[in-house]
Amino acid sequence: MSKYSSFPEPSDDHNPFQDPSVTQHSSNTDYPTLDLYNPFDTRTAGPPPPYDATPPSAPPQAQTPPTRTTPTEPRNYGSYGTQQAAVSATTAELLRKQEELERKAKELERRERELDSQSRSTGSSRQNNWPPLPSFCPMGPCFYQDINVEISQGFQRTVTIMYYFWMFSAGILLFNFISCLSLFCVDTNGGVGLGLAILWVLLFAPCSFVCWYRPVYKAFRSDSSFNFFAFFFVFFAQVVVYVIMTIGIPGWGFSGWIVGLYALKINIAVGVIMLLNAVLFTAQAAMGVVMLKRVHSMYRQTGASFQKAQAEFATEVFSNQAVRQAAASATTSAAQGAFTGAR
Template sequence: MSGQNPFEHAEFSQTNPFEDANQIQADVPLHATNKSEVEQEYTSYTQYGDSSFQTSSTAPTPAEDPKLAAKAAELRRREEELAAREREIQAAQAEAERVRTQGKNNFPKLYPLIYMSIPAEIPKAHQSTVRFLYNIWLALLGTLALNFLACMLMLIAGLPNGGADLGVALGYCFTITASSFLLWYRPVYNAFMKEMSMYYYFYFIFNGFHIAFSFYMALGFTSTGSAGLINMISVFNGHHIFAGILCVFSTALWLVQGFGCLFFYRKVHQHYHQQGHTFDQAKAQVTSSAVRSQAVQNAAWSAATSGRV
């Protein structure tokens, strides 16, 4: 027999049957026809990969770059300045809107703190009532001033406890002036302007105290800061005519305060019932106002703390 393998074929003798043709095509480009071209492609590929890796590994990060950190800090500073300017603009716009709708502060005239205008804010049907109450409050200021002068003359006349009356009367000139405006005149003003039950109740409570206080001052007990009836009699018994006359006027003005406030107290109470206001409405309004005030305080606190940060 001849030594030739009958199963041998020329195609199989030149190739390895265990080689993967797809893997060979993936590793070697189709256009590479010789070894030198394959090596050239491989070399260029590895050089490109090495260079890109070295570039990315040696590039500084933004946190390490001082120029970028300085730019970031500058951007933050500008953002804070813009936010502060925006808040100022919003506050100015809110104030301009308030002035447009309400007007500039006009009360008190020497040092305006609030805006108050009966023709602009009070319904026409109730303007006369609110104006009378305002005149009663102005009369209270005159009563306090005259009462102080009368107590001063009582001290000069040598009336017992005249010094105590003068000191208390001077304190009334400041405390009663502010408290009467804030506790009963401003509430009844807001009540007619907004028709809210809670303002009516504030007026009823504190104006009730004021009515009782007016009649108490008209009596004129010693050492109470009042130039009322009892002290007036003592002054006339001491033949101090001028001081006695001032005590008469003081007593009369306190009675005007008491009866005048009592008359309008009844009138406001009638209007309160006609409008259908209730105590439950007043409680609900007080609760909602307290919640709203707390929310405003929390928002203001948050804005202040965020501004500091």
């Protein structure tokens, strides 16, 4: 009966994967797989492409984690005394900075109070403090000057340099007098130069302060275009005079290079003194040119102009009481003259 049954006997160990058709198909490498051949694709005609067996890619190598090394010895953070000294030094530095800030705050508060008192006191004028003359002197100070109070922070350095430059110029004029005096001691023909050297000391020292230092001080104090133009005009003439001083024309009272070289032939010591004066005159002229350019560059930043200078000049002229009285007197005299002529 079993021969008519389709099921195999249990004793028969039949493996379906060992069928000849299956083994023949698996051994044939030219037969393509479904992922390489699409039978429904009408674009390709002909036999299916051969099977291309791609080798399996190698698996990525596992990265070994970095080994963490621990120090064999503990870190030395210093002893307790060292740490306490460092903390004390830091505390002292902070206290010093705090005291400095408090001192600056008190100084700013004092300046603000002074400015407020000056702005509120309309009738009373400020007390002059320059030149700083002693109390027993019969003459008193003529100007009020305080760069730290009246000049803004951005212009204080320039105004201070101009003040020291004026003092340097006055000192050079005094040294020029000494040089001309030493030349007169060895050569009596230099009496004219000695007299002019005395005149330059008495003339240039005060006039330079009034004519170009005070205008630049007031220009930076109140942003005055008129004072800027007054400073440029006078200081440019002063720089030209500095150049003449450096040249040292004989008989002009300046110990420049020409007079210094001439004195070197007469007396070596006198010649050295006058040549040193010529070097100082040269430095003075160069410094004058530098400061003129610096003030001019700062003047362009302030927004001043010639039109503002004209308006300030007209305002100052017509606000002057003496000018108004003179104008009124001239107008009255002209009116009386015209009335008398008409009669």
